[in-house]
Amino acid sequence: MQENREISALLHLIDDPDQEVFNTVAEKILHYGKEIIPNLENLWEHTPDESIQERIEQLIHRMNYRDLQQALLEWTQQPSPDLLQGALLVANYQFPDLSAKFVLNEIDKIKRNIWLELNNYLTPLEQVNVLNSMIYSYFNIKGSEISYNQPNHFLINQVIESRKGNPITIGILYQTLCEMLDLPVFAVNVPRQFIMAYYDNYFEVQHHAHPESLSYKIQFYIDPLQGQIYTQKDVETYLKRISVPPVPSYFKPLTNRRIIQYLLEELAKCFQQPRESYKSEELLNLAGMIDGAGL
Numbered sequence: 429m430q431e432n433r434e435i436s437a438l439l440h441l442i443d444d445p446d447q448e449v450f451n452t453v454a455e456k457i458l459h460y461g462k463e464i465i466p467n468l469e470n471l472w473e474h475t476p477d478e479s480i481q482e483r484i485e486q487l488i489h490r491m492n493y494r495d496l497q498q499a500l501l502e503w504t505q506q507p508s509p510d511l512l513q514g515a516l517l518v519a520n521y522q523f524p525d526l527s528a529k530f531v532l533n534e535i536d537k538i539k540r541n542i543w544l545e546l547n548n549y550l551t552p553l554e555q556v557n558v559l560n561s562m563i564y565s566y567f568n569i570k571g572s573e574i575s576y577n578q579p580n581h582f583l584i585n586q587v588i589e590s591r592k593g594n595p596i597t598i599g600i601l602y603q604t605l606c607e608m609l610d611l612p613v614f615a616v617n618v619p620r621q622f623i624m625a626y627y628d629n630y631f632e633v634q635h636h637a638h639p640e641s642l643s644y645k646i647q648f649y650i651d652p653l654q655g656q657i658y659t660q661k662d663v664e665t666y667l668k669r670i671s672v673p674p675v676p677s678y679f680k681p682l683t684n685r686r687i688i689q690y691l692l693e694e695l696a697k698c699f700q701q702p703r704e705s706y707k708s709e710e711l712l713n714l715a716g717m718i719d720g721a722g723l
Contacts, residue, residue, distance in 0.1 A: 435464065439471050442487075443480045454487055462491050492524035493710060497717065504685060504718050512604045514688035515584040515597070518695065521711065526585055534588045535601065538567055539608045546609065552626050552647050553657070555611060560655030563602065567591070571598045571653035579698035582691060595622040596691050599652035603687075613650065614681035618663060619672050622690075624650040625679070646679060689718040 441453045457464060465488055472484045500517050503509050512535070516528050545558045563569050572581070574594045580586035584600060587593035593601070599615050599622050606613035612627040628645040649658040667674050682690075696711035 435467065439467065442483055457487055458491060462495060465491060496520055500714055500717055509684050511600055511684040511687060514684060515600045518688060518691050519583040519585045522583055523585060531585050531588050535604060538562060539605055541566065542605065543609060556626060556650060559605065564655050569598060571595065574694065576697045579695060582695040595652050596694060599624060600687065602652045615687055617678050617680060617682055624652055626650065685718050689715045
């Protein structure tokens with residue numbers, strides 16, 4: 429942004445020791461929007477004082493966070509928000525300058541390889557075996573259990589780049605690929621797990637079939653960590669083991685809004701140290717925004 433007299437004066441006042449003065453200056457700087465970020469970055473580079481650098485970083489973060497709030501609100505208000513777009517918005521929290529192009533190109537590459545191996549004569553199990561072979565063997569995606577010491581495992585761009593993720597992000601990748609290929613695979617609400625279900629009828633699931641009947645329309649379940657297949661009996665045995673009755677809602681597909689809300693809630697748990705607790709609060713605030721649109 430072209431620096432005028434007012435901008436120059438505001439940047440000069442960032443180091444004011446009076447917190448009230450700084451708060452007033454910060455609000456005026458934020459009013460300029462993201463166009464002023466290059467000016468702030470330039471100031472950061474020429475400022476030896478670490479406390480002033482920290483103030484500048486806070487200002488840039490607040491601008492990016494405000495934009496992310498608006499983008500997530502717009503995503504949430506769509507009639508059918510796209511799952512991958514939601515995951516990319518979550519990644520934007522840590523990588524505000526993230527270009528989605530690399531992620532989209534890599535996912536499209538996986539999709540094309542799977543599509544070449546699929547045909548109308550394959551059974552559902554054979555279709556999933558093709559997916560699993562491509563995802564876990566050919567493209568070498570490695571899954572590990574959720575660890576709050578690994579925030580990058582919650583970010584879809586990092587999963588695509590490092591080929592490492594947790595059940596939620598790999599599940600998002602899995603469901604995204606299935607949607608591209610018209611396969612009826614959706615994440616389900618089984619307690620304490622993030623697993624996928626292969627349904628009998630894509631149309632019925634997409635058009636909100638009665639949840640009471642959905643458990644009977646699931647052919648099998650898929651663990652997104654490694655692609656392991658589970659039967660209905662396996663899931664019922666698991667529920668019995670954790671002393672949870674198999675209520676119909678557990679077999680209903682999670683909405684894309686709920687998946688992204690869950691991703692935000694789990695990512696927030698990665699930032700429990702006092703210095704980073706503001707990140708946890710912000711992520712939970714983003715998750716709370718999704719409630720307003722209904723899940």
